[in-house]
Amino acid sequence: MNWSSIFGFSVPVEESIVRGTVTFFVVFVLMRVVGQRESGGLGLTDVLLxxxxSEAAAAGLQGSRISSVSDGTxxxxxxxxxxxxxxxxxxxFPRIAGWVKARPRPLIEDGTLNRKVMLREFMTYDEVMSQLRLHGVDELASVERAYVEPNGMISIIRVPGPSPD
Incomplete structure (x- = not known):
């Protein structure tokens, strides 16, 4: 067994750090552009992480000649x-949070659909109505506000009044 091929560095440490940093931020920006609904129930940084x-650790786990355990680490x-x-x-720094963390996007306001958010999240009218039905709402007029949350889920605030059965 060749211990130096397992634990030695096949590329300079600085290069691994730069590669990891560039990859992290490129994928981070791309995922922010794609939209919130694509990440499912997880937050953006959770999916990215x-x-x-898994990709970084894979080469070290597979015993690739190109990368060692140390490179993956x-x-x-x-x-x-x-x-x-x-x-x-x-x-x-809350100002940075606006750039780094996704914010809830207003999908419905006073029973009116926000078409810009629907376009941004690639949501059709039927998908919005499906989400409303999952929350026990069958018409837009009974929704005061609805948001696409940072984790991709839809939250709904109903119009005040008697609650449905």
Missing amino acids: VVLM ILVATVLFWSVSLDALAYR
Whole structure:
């Protein structure tokens, strides 16, 4: 067994850090552009973290000649560093949170659909109505507000009044 091929670095550490950093931010920006509904029930950074960490660790786990366990570890540590750093910055500085964290988008206001949000999230009228029915709402007029949440779910605030059965 050749221990140096398992734990040695096949590329300089700095290169692994730069590669991990660039990849993290490119995928992060692309996922922000795609929209909130595409990430499912997870937050954007959760999805990004899982995808990048699994890819970074894969080469080291497979015993690739190109990458060692140490290379994969550096990439995983870099991705984790940026994920935690962005979350900490967003927590500490609310202005940065608007750039880093997704915000709820108003889908329905006073019973009226927001077509811009529907277009941005690639939602059809039938999909919106399906989501309303899942919340026990059968008409737009009974919705005061509805939002596409950062995790892709739809939250609904009904018009005040008697609640349905």
